[in-house]
Amino acid sequence: MNETNKRKPISQEKIWMKHYSPEVASLPVPRCTVYRYLKEVNKDHVEDTALNYYGTKISYKKLFELIEEAAAAYAAMGVKKGDTVSFLSVAVPECVASIYALNYLGATANTIDPRMDTSSIKRMIVESGSEYLVTIDVAFPKVKKIIDEINQKKIIVQSASRSLPLFKKMAMKLAVRTDIPYSDTIIDWDKFLAGGKGVVPEEAEYVGDAVVAITYTGGTTGFPKGVLLTNDSMNSVSFNFKYAGIDFSIQDTFLGIIPVFTSYGMVCGMHMPLCMGVELIPIPRFVPTDFGKLVKKYKPNHMISTPAFYEILMNSKEMKNFDLSFLITMGSGGDTMNEGLENKLKAFMKEHNIKYPLAQGYGMSELSAAASFCVNNRYKQGSVGIPSVLNIVSVFDPDTGEELDYYQEGEICITGPSMMKGYFNQPEETANVMRMHDDGQIWVHSGDIGYMDEDGFLFIKGRVKRMITRFDGHKVFPVQMESIVTARDDVSNCCVIGVDDREHSQGQYPMILVQVVPGADGDSVCKMIYDYCMENLEERGKPVAVVAIPEIPLTGMGKNDYRALEKEYKTFDYTTLCS
Numbered sequence: 001m002n003e004t005n006k007r008k009p010i011s012q013e014k015i016w017m018k019h020y021s022p023e024v025a026s027l028p029v030p031r032c033t034v035y036r037y038l039k040e041v042n043k044d045h046v047e048d049t050a051l052n053y054y055g056t057k058i059s060y061k062k063l064f065e066l067i068e069e070a071a072a073a074y075a076a077m078g079v080k081k082g083d084t085v086s087f088l089s090v091a092v093p094e095c096v097a098s099i100y101a102l103n104y105l106g107a108t109a110n111t112i113d114p115r116m117d118t119s120s121i122k123r124m125i126v127e128s129g130s131e132y133l134v135t136i137d138v139a140f141p142k143v144k145k146i147i148d149e150i151n152q153k154k155i156i157v158q159s160a161s162r163s164l165p166l167f168k169k170m171a172m173k174l175a176v177r178t179d180i181p182y183s184d185t186i187i188d189w190d191k192f193l194a195g196g197k198g199v200v201p202e203e204a205e206y207v208g209d210a211v212v213a214i215t216y217t218g219g220t221t222g223f224p225k226g227v228l229l230t231n232d233s234m235n236s237v238s239f240n241f242k243y244a245g246i247d248f249s250i251q252d253t254f255l256g257i258i259p260v261f262t263s264y265g266m267v268c269g270m271h272m273p274l275c276m277g278v279e280l281i282p283i284p285r286f287v288p289t290d291f292g293k294l295v296k297k298y299k300p301n302h303m304i305s306t307p308a309f310y311e312i313l314m315n316s317k318e319m320k321n322f323d324l325s326f327l328i329t330m331g332s333g334g335d336t337m338n339e340g341l342e343n344k345l346k347a348f349m350k351e352h353n354i355k356y357p358l359a360q361g362y363g364m365s366e367l368s369a370a371a372s373f374c375v376n377n378r379y380k381q382g383s384v385g386i387p388s389v390l391n392i393v394s395v396f397d398p399d400t401g402e403e404l405d406y407y408q409e410g411e412i413c414i415t416g417p418s419m420m421k422g423y424f425n426q427p428e429e430t431a432n433v434m435r436m437h438d439d440g441q442i443w444v445h446s447g448d449i450g451y452m453d454e455d456g457f458l459f460i461k462g463r464v465k466r467m468i469t470r471f472d473g474h475k476v477f478p479v480q481m482e483s484i485v486t487a488r489d490d491v492s493n494c495c496v497i498g499v500d501d502r503e504h505s506q507g508q509y510p511m512i513l514v515q516v517v518p519g520a521d522g523d524s525v526c527k528m529i530y531d532y533c534m535e536n537l538e539e540r541g542k543p544v545a546v547v548a549i550p551e552i553p554l555t556g557m558g559k560n561d562y563r564a565l566e567k568e569y570k571t572f573d574y575t576t577l578c579s
Helices: 015-019 034-041 060-077 093-105 118-128 137-150 166-175 189-194 231-242 263-275 288-298 307-314 339-351 427-433 478-486 522-536 562-569
Strands: 049-053 056-059 084-088 108-111 132-136 154-158 186-188 211-217 225-230 253-256 279-282 302-305 329-332 359-364 369-373 392-396 410-415 434-436 442-452 458-463 491-500 508-516 545-548
Touching (some): 034 231, 034 263, 049 093, 084 118, 093 263, 108 118, 118 225, 132 137, 137 154, 211 263, 225 263, 231 263, 302 307, 307 329, 307 339, 427 434, 478 491
Parallel strands (some): 084 132, 253 302, 302 329, 508 545
Antiparallel strands (some): 211 225, 359 369, 392 410, 434 442
């Protein structure tokens, strides 16, 4: 090809924009706080339902009142612009209101998974510099264990039962009994709100990269890193969905099952649907086996889930001969769906009268969740869709950094306003993921291998980075586990690999392979390591087995050859070991 006629690079050609209307490309991007954006886009239908919390309907008007009431209470307590408040809570209305209330003040919500082990919770609270903690009542026993070490001025206790209808509230109070020693320091939500009576807080001015929330991700190492979500990053994702061409109407219903303390849940499961004016049905504690019951009960028009949860939905008794024609958007993200499961789901959707194909998407916490997605009939088998309006996605040679052409496989990189500000207090990790290219733009390096076709559809083929993805989309990173095991005197080397999940059609579990020192009893060492992991590691990060092998193979560079081990043990039957 003559150099003068050479096609522009993918990132400049933006071939995917042909799928959007010219009007969308010229729309003004939101330049406001997430609280202000939420209020602005819903100003003409404030009497409509914002939250449907197990039958309690909360209008947008009431939600704004709750947000401003909470903002007054946080301000009265001493929270100001630039402060951080830690959360060990879930998607109850009070938590949703709190996140926006802190943004109203210009403060940050440090959101922590209540299922984490206490040492991780303590570290995340202390390192954030927060002086105030909000916890759901059922997580208080964990707080109690570390209360003297986290040094919080106030601990505010939220309850999943507070906003329930009366009969459900009484039933939950009987089922969930918590012994909480309330005091001047430990207060319940109502006492907290009472402290803000008569206070009129000042609304923070818009700053694009002001941090709205810290969510946690494993990234490329085994220790969770805090992802800094901003006004611009969260609003841009909501903008992308709002103008993507999704078949939706104001007051459609959206089933929110993704935890709010994740980037995916906070942005795509909370802020985005609320900014589209839908009725959000938040499920604070999602139990996968209840998926069918929830869909049958609420009949949502839209929902987003992981591939593994859809597998559970397909197999649920509630879905047998059940008409799903009310379901408009069946979105999938959090993990790449394998072809076998996609074909099964495709047949399931046809049998159950779902109008549009599966809306697969692609993103990462560092991109405030979603960067590309399929919409309505804009779909290709095996693809995760086209880049969203405000994102630029391209493929680069991971060794040379050269931008590749259509159909050429390389590392997927993304730039645009949905990028995180960075990792909290980890500049080196930030620089490793967010890199400036020759075009002068900062690109997020996904660590995923894929390609783009000439229609702008993105296809994921594998991962550059080493991680193990469970059936439910949870990422397990070998480094932390390996560091624990190799610290033992009776272990000379170890390698953590992924082995196929034997109960689900996709996903893997971590398995530890150890090389013991001469003279050590391999079976005894493995049993001790396994028992330690069962007692000390997070539930979803525990290995399925610990196996002693004669030698850990090495690459030519002297590194553990985990790829060779994964190939050898991929279908290993771990069910008879350490169980």
